[in-house]
Amino acid sequence: MVAPVPTAAGGGAPAAPGRAGRTWLAWLVVVPFLAYVGTFLLYPTALVLAGAFQDSSGGFTLDNLAALTKGVYLQAFLRSVELSALTALLGAVFxxxxxxxxxxxxxxxxPRRVVxxxxxxxxxxxxVPLAFAFLATVGFQGFVTRFLRDWFGVxxxxxxxxLFELPGLTLxxxxxQIPLMVIVFLPALDGLRPQWREAVDSLGGSAWTYWRHVGGPILLPAFLGALLLLFANAFSAYATAAALVSQGSPIVPLQIRGALTGEVLLGQENLGKALGLxxxxVVAVAMGLYAVLQRRFARWQ
Incomplete structure (x- = not known):
């Protein structure tokens, strides 16, 4: 006859020793991170969201959002999307x-370690360092510019x-974008198993057959996810464009700078917040699609 196993009062299982201490330690680690996210991400986002629907006197208005659909602000969004999509595609391919x-x-x-x-x-x-590097290289008086002009007449x-317009920003x-693609996409290539290529070869398939039916479909979600990540990275970039473009505001981040710091048109802070919204x-949609593709790619790993 088996003796009954004693249980804690009330019929529940005895609490694991040290469990409360581990819970307290977990919260001690998480709380500073949550405070950081709330201070530098959630709070500014809430200010942008609230200001986008306010006029100069603090009342509710939709004029700020309506302004984004016409004029220079619409053109800035279109140019930003064009610039981000083009540089994301070039960076992803190369x-x-x-x-x-x-x-x-x-x-x-x-070679792998160096790359x-x-x-x-x-x-x-x-x-600013990247903008200065291009100015010193291919600017009006950059050494490559002067070398080509003095020696070849080009x-x-x-x-x-x-260089100070959209073609220069694209370059x-x-x-x-290219090195960021290497960091993001290289693990996906490392995830391809050699046994898959050997199986295709043993069945008489060619290299095209392998990439068409095995390697390509597996890498496609990772490639598209990296493409979206590069798009969001370029769309949100500000410092390089601000240092390189001194006249005009061809893209949205520079329009926001003009709305917040411009001295010609005052009281445009809420319009800048609408641009930020x-x-x-746009970035949230891109990163949401990126998360979906990453989950699909994870099933193959």
């Missing part, structure tokens, strides 16, 4: 090719000041 070249080599080889380390640095190389600015943004919506 970054994917570079990632494929790196993944084809030795996993612990020197990965360089991508980690260059993906964060933006703002004037990079014969057709205008392209500069692509510079940090529009950016939040």
């Amino acid at each position: 970054g994917a090719l570079l990632s494929w070249a790196v993944a084809s080599g030795k996993p612990e080889g020197l 990965v380390a360089g991508a980690g640095v260059l993906a964060q190389f933006g703002g 004037d990079l600015f014969a057709s205008g000041a392209w 500069v943004y692509t510079f940090f 529009g950016m939040v919506v």
Whole structure:
């Protein structure tokens, strides 16, 4: 006969020793993070959301949002989307090719370590330093500009000041989009199992067959997710464009700067908040689609 096992009073299982201490420690770690997110993300977002629906006297209005659908503000959104989409596509294509070249080599080889380390640095190389680097290289008096002009008679600015307009922003943004694509897409390429390629070869399939029916469908969600991430990254970039473009406001972040700090039109703070709300919506949609694609790709890993 088996003796009954004693239980705690009330019929419940005895509490695990130290459980309360672990719970307290978990909250001790999480609370500073929640405070940081609330202070620097949720609170500013709430201010932008509230200000977008207020006029200069604090009353409710939809005029700020209506202004985004016409004139220079609509053109700024269209140019921002165009710039972000183009640089995301260029960065995704060239970054994917570079990632494929790196993944084809030795996993612990020197070229891979150099490319990965360089991508980690260059993906964060933006703002004023990046703008200065391009000005010193291909600016009006940059050393490449002067070299081509003095030795070959080629004037990079014969057709205008392209570096300080959308073509120049496209070139500069692509510079940090490519290394970001390498960081994001290289793990997806590493997830391709050699057994899948061997199975295709054993069945008489070609390299095109493998990429068409196996590698391509597996990598497509990761590629599209990285494309959306690059789009959001370019759409929200500000410092590089602000340092490079001194005249005009061709994209939304520069329009927000003009609305908040401009001295010509005063009382445009709430219009700037409406522009910020529009950016939040666009980035949120892009990152929501990115999360969906990431979950789909995770099923293959």
